[in-house]
Amino acid sequence: MLKLNVKNETSRLRAVILGTAKSIGPKPTAEEAYDPKSLEHILAGTYPEEEDMVKEMEAVAAVFKKYDVKVYRPEIIEDYNQIFSRDIAFTIDDVLVKANILPEREKELDAIQYVIDQIDPKKVIRPPEEAHIEGGDVMLYNDYIFIGTYRGADYSDWLTARTNQAGIDYIKEQFTHKKIKAFDLNKSKNAKENALHLDCCFQPVGKDKCIIHKEGFRDISEYEWLVNFFGKENCFVITKDEMYHMNSNVFSIAEDVVISEQNFTRLNAWFRENGFTVEEVPYAEIAKQEGLLRCSTMPLIRD
Template sequence: MRQINVKNETSRLKTVVLGTAQSCGPTPTAEEAYDPKSLEHILAGTYPKEEDMIAEMNAFEAVLKKYNVEVLRPKLLKDCNQIFSRDIAFVIDDVFFRANILPDREEEYLAIQHIVDQINPEKVVELPEEAHIEGGDVMPWNNHIFIGTYTAENYSHHITARTNKLAVEQITKLFPNKTVKSFELRKSTNAKENALHLDCCFQPLGKNKAILHKNGFLVEEEYQWLVNFFGKENIFEITSDEMYQMFSNVFSISEEVIVSEKNFTRLNNWLREQGFTVEEIPYAEISKQEGLLRCSTLPLLRE
């Protein structure tokens, strides 16, 4: 049986499922776009090319292996975008959750079935169909579980609304000893204002720091709660343009080591000032699909 355990976002990573950009298919049509940022690039003719995205993911894999992380990959599906493995599943403690994602993406999950089959079946949980949840909205943080959600009545009209109230209630029931804290996210068809997932406007880092974007949160008190939780002096506040570029979607290999996009100069300088080792890689093409480093990973085991 494969051991799984994830208690937070920053403990030393041992095993991860990294998505793949191979055979991701032709540029989608405008109607096929799942998010406003992809749509923007489809219409502008700047949608990323497969070979560029493969090169970016190879750079990511090389950094992970440099730190002796076991890197697992999904089975290849022809003409299917399999980059964002975070969307399809997530781990909290020693429990593996199958995410309830957009129905069109069902086959992406089947492509990691060979990995799921190695996990104790008693620890594999599928929430009821009406409990919508994606891994980008879920952040285990020791005794807390942070979840991004959208509970307004027009939920079903928003393709960018990915996690609902029922899912938050289910997770709360399953972890009675943890504090589950949900945050209402701003959903918009304008890519500059849309927080697709919680990790698009917030991410905790080792040494109790965090990246935050105030406008990603619909309720100011909820944003303020995070500021108080981490301490104002420990927070790197990003602008709406930096949120659009996915500044908060970096990825921690450990409490000391963070993988970041090489163009995030302001952030990367701050991280180094805080004492982090920053591994810079190119990931700007993949970011055109409103996803970045955290979105491409599904951690199974952290020490």
């Protein structure tokens, strides 16, 4: 049996599901794009090649191996994008929450069923259909659960709005011992303005620090709440351009070890100044689909 345990984003990682870029299928058409960044690259003819993305993900797998982390990969579904394992499920404490994802992505859950089968069935839950919530919007910080959402009346018009109030209420009901704090995110058809998930504009790192992007938040007081919570000196504030390249979407193996994209020069220097070991990997091709290291990993066990 797999005994899940995840209480925050940075404790020492022991087991994780890492997505796969194998057999990703034909390049999507503009109509099939789920997010503005993918659309941008489809139209520009710069959409990533499978071979390049497989190499990038193998670089991450190698880092996990180095740190003796148990890695599960989805079973391969022919011609199907299975990179972003964070979207489809997430762990809170010792419970696996299956996400209500876009219906056309349901098969991605089937591909990790062999992992789910190793978990006590009482510890696997799924929100009711009307409750939308994806792993990229759920951020654990010990007693807190931070959740990204979109409170606009036009929620249903946005393919990029992934977590609704019913999703937040569901988490509140299931995890009554946690403090739930929701953040209203900016959604846009312009990739430089769009915060697809909370981890596209914010993420805790280390013991008491965070990466944050002010313009990702629709309500500035919610951004300020986070800055006060972590303390200004502990916040690495990223620019619009850094947000676009997914600087907040790194992944922690431990409080002092982080996997980051090799081109994040300013961020990686800040990490090192603050005593982190930075495992740099190439991930710029995967970033073209508006997801990065946190999006493609789903922790199951942290110490």
